[in-house]
Amino acid sequence: RKEVEQDPGPFNVPEGATVAFNCTYSNSASQSFFWYRQDCRKEPKLLMSVYSSGNEDGRFTAQLNRASQYISLLIRDSKLSDSATYLCVVNGGATNKLIFGTGTLLAVQP
Amino acid sequence: ETGVTQSPTHLIKTRGQQVTLRCSSQSGHNTVSWYQQALGQGPQFIFQYYREEENGRGNFPPRFSGLQFPNYSSELNVNALELDDSALYLCASSLGYGQSGELFFGEGSRLTVL
Numbered sequence: 653r654k655e656v657e658q659d660p661g662p663f664n665v666p667e668g669a670t671v672a673f674n675c676t677y678s679n680s681a682s683q684s685f686f687w688y689r690q691d692c693r694k695e696p697k698l699l700m701s702v703y704s705s706g707n708e709d710g711r712f713t714a715q716l717n718r719a720s721q722y723i724s725l726l727i728r729d730s731k732l733s734d735s736a737t738y739l740c741v742v743n744g745g746a747t748n749k750l751i752f753g754t755g756t757l758l759a760v761q762p
Numbered sequence: 763e764t765g766v767t768q769s770p771t772h773l774i775k776t777r778g779q780q781v782t783l784r785c786s787s788q789s790g791h792n793t794v795s796w797y798q799q800a801l802g803q804g805p806q807f808i809f810q811y812y813r814e815e816e817n818g819r820g821n822f823p824p825r826f827s828g829l830q831f832p833n834y835s836s837e838l839n840v841n842a843l844e845l846d847d848s849a850l851y852l853c854a855s856s857l858g859y860g861q862s863g864e865l866f867f868g869e870g871s872r873l874t875v876l
Contacts, residue, residue: 656804684863695852695867696805739804749818750865752797752804 653678656753658740664759669730673756675723675740684743685716687725689736690755696739699725730760765789766855766868774874775843783838783871785853793817794836795865796828797852805852811836840873848875 658675665671677685685702700707702714702723713726723740740753765788775781787794793812797805807820811830825841834855840847850872854865 660802686864695869696865697867698864701864749795749807749810749820751807754802754804 654753655679655744655751656740656742658753658756660754660756662757662759664761665730666761667730667732669760670726670728671730671758672727673725673738673740673758675725675742675753677721677723677740677742677751679742679744680718680721682721682742682744684750685714685723686741686750687712687714687723688739688741688752690739691736696752699738727758730758732760732762734758735760766853766866768851768853768868768871770871771869772872772874774876776876777843777845779843779875780839780841781843781873783840783851783853783873785836785838785855785868787834787836787853787855788866791855791857791866792834793856793858794830794834795854795856796836796838797854798822799850799852799870800846801849808838843875845875848873 687699688696689699690696702716706715711728715724737755737757739755744751767786769784795810796808799805808822809819810817814830827839830836850870852870853868
C-alpha cells in the first residue's frame with residue numbers, strides 16, 4: 653500500500669464548479685498534513701496546511717479525519733487559474749519526512 | 763520566487779555516466795531535501811541534509827549520494843546512470859531538523875538519460 657494515495661484524475665470541471673479531492677495516508681503516527689499545488693512543468697508550492705479542526709483560505713477548505721486517515725480539499729467557484737496538479741503531502745511520522753502523493757490533476761474548463 | 767536556485771536546469775546524459783546537480787538554499791534555511799519526480803508521479807524523497815549531515819534517506823540505491831556545504835548549499839550526485847533515472851530532480855530548503863513545516867522548492871533540474 654502506498655503511504656499517500658490520491659485519485660490521479662483528471663478532474664475536468666466547468667468554471668464556477670465546486671470540486672473535492674480526497675487523499676488517504678497509511679502512517680497513523682503522521683502529524684503534519686499539507687496540500688501543495690504544482691503547475692505544469694513547475695515546482696510544487698504550498699497551497700495550505702491542514703489542521704485537525706479543518707481550515708479555510710478563501711475558496712479553499714481543507715479537512716482532516718485522523719480516525720479514517722483521510723484528508724480532503726474542497727475548491728469552490730473554480731477559476732481557470734486553478735488548473736494544476738494538487739499534491740497531498742503527509743509528514744512520515746517517525747521519519748519526520750514529507751511524503752507526497754501522486755497528485756490529482758484538475759482542469760477547469762471555460 | 764522561493765530563493766532556492768538549482769543548476770543546471772536541463773541536462774542530457776547517457777547510461778553509465780555520472781551527474782552532479784547543485785542547489786542553493788533560501789537564505790537562513792539550514793536544511794536541504796532532494797526529491798525525484800518522474801513524469802506523472804509525485805516527488806519521491808531521496809535524502810535530506812541538516813547542518814552538513816545526512817538526516818534521513820528514502821528508498822534510493824547508494825549510487826545516489828549528496829553533500830551539504832557550510833553555506834547550506836547542496837549537491838546531488840548520481841553514479842552509473844540508468845534510463846529510469848530520467849526525471850525532474852527537485853531541491854527543497856527548509857528551516858530546522860526534519861520536515862514538519864513548509865518546503866520551499868527550486869525549479870528543478872530536468873535530467874534525461876539516453
